[in-house]
Amino acid sequence: MSRQQQEHVSNPSRRNFLKFAGITGGGLVLGVSLNGCSSSTPLPYSSKDAWQPDAFLQMTSDGQVKFFLPQAEMGQGVTHGLTTLVAEELNMPPSDIDVTVAGVHKDYDVPGAGMQVTGGSASMRTRYEGVRQSAAKMRSLIVQAAAQQWNLPAADLVLLDGKVSHGDRVAEVSEFVATAVALPIPEQVTLKDEKDFRWIGKSNQPRVDAIAKVTGTAEFGIDVEIPNLKRAALLRCPVIGGSVKSFNSNGAEKALGVHQVLSIYNGVAVLADHYWQAKKALESIQVEWDYPETLSAHSSADIYQAMGEALSEDGENAFEQGDVAQAFSQADKTLSARYQAPFLAHATMEPMNCVVHLQGDRAEVWAPTQAPGLAQQIASEHSGLDRDNIQVHTPFLGGGFGRRAFHDFVAETTAIAKATGVPVQLVWSREDDMQNDYYRPAAMAEFEAGVDDSGLLNSWRVKRSGPNIMPYMIDEALGMLLPEAVPQSISEWLSKRGYGVFDSWQIDPASVEGLHEDYKVANKRVDHVTVDPGLRCGYWRSVGHSFSGFFVESFMDEVALKTSQDPLEFRLRHMDDNPRLKNVLQLAAKQAGWGQPKPGRFLGLAAVKSFESYVAEVAEISVENNQIKVHKVTCAVDCGRVVNPDIVRTQMESGINYGLTATLFGDITIENGAVKESNFNDYPILRMSEAPEIDVILVDSKEPPTGVGEPGLPPIAPAVANAVFAATGQRLRSLPLKLA
Amino acid sequence: MISFRLNGETVSTDVPSDTPLLWVIREHFQLTGSKFGCGKGLCGACTMHFNGNAIRTCVMPVAAVADGEVTTIEGVGQPDQLHIVQQAWIKHNVPQCGYCQSGQIMSAVALLEQNPNPSDEDIDNFMSGNICRCGTYSRIKQAIHSAADAKHSGVVLFDPQQVQGGAA
Ligand code: FES
Numbered sequence A: 001m002s003r004q005q006q007e008h009v010s011n012p013s014r015r016n017f018l019k020f021a022g023i024t025g026g027g028l029v030l031g032v033s034l035n036g037c038s039s040s041t042p043l044p045y046s047s048k049d050a051w052q053p054d055a056f057l058q059m060t061s062d063g064q065v066k067f068f069l070p071q072a073e074m075g076q077g078v079t080h081g082l083t084t085l086v087a088e089e090l091n092m093p094p095s096d097i098d099v100t101v102a103g104v105h106k107d108y109d110v111p112g113a114g115m116q117v118t119g120g121s122a123s124m125r126t127r128y129e130g131v132r133q134s135a136a137k138m139r140s141l142i143v144q145a146a147a148q149q150w151n152l153p154a155a156d157l158v159l160l161d162g163k164v165s166h167g168d169r170v171a172e173v174s175e176f177v178a179t180a181v182a183l184p185i186p187e188q189v190t191l192k193d194e195k196d197f198r199w200i201g202k203s204n205q206p207r208v209d210a211i212a213k214v215t216g217t218a219e220f221g222i223d224v225e226i227p228n229l230k231r232a233a234l235l236r237c238p239v240i241g242g243s244v245k246s247f248n249s250n251g252a253e254k255a256l257g258v259h260q261v262l263s264i265y266n267g268v269a270v271l272a273d274h275y276w277q278a279k280k281a282l283e284s285i286q287v288e289w290d291y292p293e294t295l296s297a298h299s300s301a302d303i304y305q306a307m308g309e310a311l312s313e314d315g316e317n318a319f320e321q322g323d324v325a326q327a328f329s330q331a332d333k334t335l336s337a338r339y340q341a342p343f344l345a346h347a348t349m350e351p352m353n354c355v356v357h358l359q360g361d362r363a364e365v366w367a368p369t370q371a372p373g374l375a376q377q378i379a380s381e382h383s384g385l386d387r388d389n390i391q392v393h394t395p396f397l398g399g400g401f402g403r404r405a406f407h408d409f410v411a412e413t414t415a416i417a418k419a420t421g422v423p424v425q426l427v428w429s430r431e432d433d434m435q436n437d438y439y440r441p442a443a444m445a446e447f448e449a450g451v452d453d454s455g456l457l458n459s460w461r462v463k464r465s466g467p468n469i470m471p472y473m474i475d476e477a478l479g480m481l482l483p484e485a486v487p488q489s490i491s492e493w494l495s496k497r498g499y500g501v502f503d504s505w506q507i508d509p510a511s512v513e514g515l516h517e518d519y520k521v522a523n524k525r526v527d528h529v530t531v532d533p534g535l536r537c538g539y540w541r542s543v544g545h546s547f548s549g550f551f552v553e554s555f556m557d558e559v560a561l562k563t564s565q566d567p568l569e570f571r572l573r574h575m576d577d578n579p580r581l582k583n584v585l586q587l588a589a590k591q592a593g594w595g596q597p598k599p600g601r602f603l604g605l606a607a608v609k610s611f612e613s614y615v616a617e618v619a620e621i622s623v624e625n626n627q628i629k630v631h632k633v634t635c636a637v638d639c640g641r642v643v644n645p646d647i648v649r650t651q652m653e654s655g656i657n658y659g660l661t662a663t664l665f666g667d668i669t670i671e672n673g674a675v676k677e678s679n680f681n682d683y684p685i686l687r688m689s690e691a692p693e694i695d696v697i698l699v700d701s702k703e704p705p706t707g708v709g710e711p712g713l714p715p716i717a718p719a720v721a722n723a724v725f726a727a728t729g730q731r732l733r734s735l736p737l738k739l740a
Numbered sequence B: 001m002i003s004f005r006l007n008g009e010t011v012s013t014d015v016p017s018d019t020p021l022l023w024v025i026r027e028h029f030q031l032t033g034s035k036f037g038c039g040k041g042l043c044g045a046c047t048m049h050f051n052g053n054a055i056r057t058c059v060m061p062v063a064a065v066a067d068g069e070v071t072t073i074e075g076v077g078q079p080d081q082l083h084i085v086q087q088a089w090i091k092h093n094v095p096q097c098g099y100c101q102s103g104q105i106m107s108a109v110a111l112l113e114q115n116p117n118p119s120d121e122d123i124d125n126f127m128s129g130n131i132c133r134c135g136t137y138s139r140i141k142q143a144i145h146s147a148a149d150a151k152h153s154g155v156v157l158f159d160p161q162q163v164q165g166g167a168a
């Protein structure tokens, strides 16, 4: 039996979500082991009373199907999405499958990624085949077992809703589990024919996590409760990366419920019985900080000035095709424009939090994380325990958007747990969360286009300046990327070299993605200049596309209008190599009534391919009292085969609204290294009265499915900016959009 | 000692009277359906009912509810006995990450109690104190309209006992 506990997210018998703490893989022990796996490494969650052909699926002796979900649920619907695949192949309702979030194990690594991570809108794209194969094998083995027991050809038997039948003869699958265990697991089995699909591609399916999420019973990280848990709050340096020189607790340790006041590597923590006691006690503590030199020397104005100046440097070449210089000299007309996007916070609805329980040479960590293996690594670095002795539980995430791919909150909690020797929950305040993010990197870009006498682009040159994400990811993940034999001190030293070393020899793909790919132009060149003030950056929903989509699609509009072409027609003329993007653009434009806006309303459009999905959006806006009001967004998406139409629609809506916050409000500003914004009063989030009506068109496709968590976002900012130009004649080249 | 009624039962607590109700409910009474989002009354994640009104409990000292009636999401409906608003939420596929949804539902229930037939504008006005970072707003609006209609007609919008869809 594996030492890993199970984190149940869905239990069909109760139609409820269980607390995962305390539920173990044990239970009824039969005389015969049903874990038929002959491999030497035991599968995670293997149990004597359950048959487990692989790491993903288990069938208990009473016929209950259990699915070990290898991805984190942060709202994007992966729990329902992947469970749908299992349900389809096993020909049973998704709601009858018991879903458990898997712990850390190499079998759960994302194919091709080398680690267990939820990001890059990759879950459906990378798991579609594998999860279906896994479930199809289970189906095939159960049917074979029944065929053997009944002495009938397998082809004559039907598996339906947990029962095997042959004419009038019907039996529960549980009758065949013991026989199935002994059968060899086939290499490859035939998947269900799409004409027989009952769940894939069908609308009006309630998500398997819906009941828990409307009744307050869904368990998020912040809700984790274990015996003797103490709560902590942490006072950090106003500039990220600072440390404590000295502090005066001013008697905070004597406050009601407070156990201890202690300093850790980045701040002063209060440990108390209850969160509010810890949080309140923090107020009296005075700290003298050691400020980080680089970041403390910067404020927003000088950062953007440096990024602007950098655009006149040569930079590193990221992409080149044809001869741009020559094409420019032959162009009929050349145009240029410079765009800017700010740092942004993720502002997940659930602030960062974590529970760590160190128990001698082993530990348990409850972390709302997008990468449990990294959480394990970070907890190992800060506890000194072996990675393999740390068990990570992943509850529901109250939003992720890339923030929870970084684990500073796990590091802090582990440090406090180690220093105090008790199980600890650390909860961040909203202010902590806003001011200690891994921010969407700010970016600036200079575009130049050459247009020939037929109005076609003959050249496309772009240079981007700004910070990169990769050095900060290297900092986080190096310990995991290096072999375990490399001592921690060496990996730490190496990771601190990341910034300089990385930036001078590599181009971070996330810094330049989306700057040239979507349109057919014979001569293209993309260059990059790194300008990094030292504010840590991370993956923010749609990553580089979050700014490059705005830049490219605004510039395309400018070029079209300045060469007297319709923005839709102009784009279509450059999309012959990109038929799927062309198709969604045409669909969205048609549905939105492109060219015939309602009186007082103005339209803007944009189309972006990101994460292998194709999305076009048309924004319908008005400008009243110098305020931009987005009334309606028409969105067309081609994400290959649509597994869950409802979820694709909701993810488009979600990406659009998340993107609208960035379009209209989002701006993280820096003063002497400190983030100024602190809560939703100065970092406003789109509210209901500001949210548009959204109409989503799904392309019916048989291409392999691709992700939808991020691709809805990139087109929205440029669609709105282009509509603002139509309405006012003002070309707003900087986010958030501010009318003059 | 402060006493109040919590989901219909009388409870009492000796926590300092300035402790926000949210933390008393979450940690002392261990009802964790109500969430912490901002601590400043700006997001609505902590919304409960106090004497029938939707309130932000992260900024409401527990002393302020003494002898009053507090209802949390746990008091509104159960997984096997869903309130019509919760049913509407499922039917319209509202929840994504779900973190804001207890607060959204508490606001929506209070709205419908005060205004059984809200217009889009009424909904916007009443619900704009509840942030949803996943952007589920248009579905919330539809769900509130559905719940309002169903309340009048007595229609069940979602029955957890019924296996959903998927004709064989
Ligand atoms: S947590 Fe109370 S309003 Fe945000």
Ligand code: FES
Binding pocket: A075, A349, A398, A399, B094, B095, B096, B097, B098, B099, B100, B101, B131, B132, B133, B134, B135, B136
């Ligand atoms: S559903 Fe995630 S914040 Fe509302």
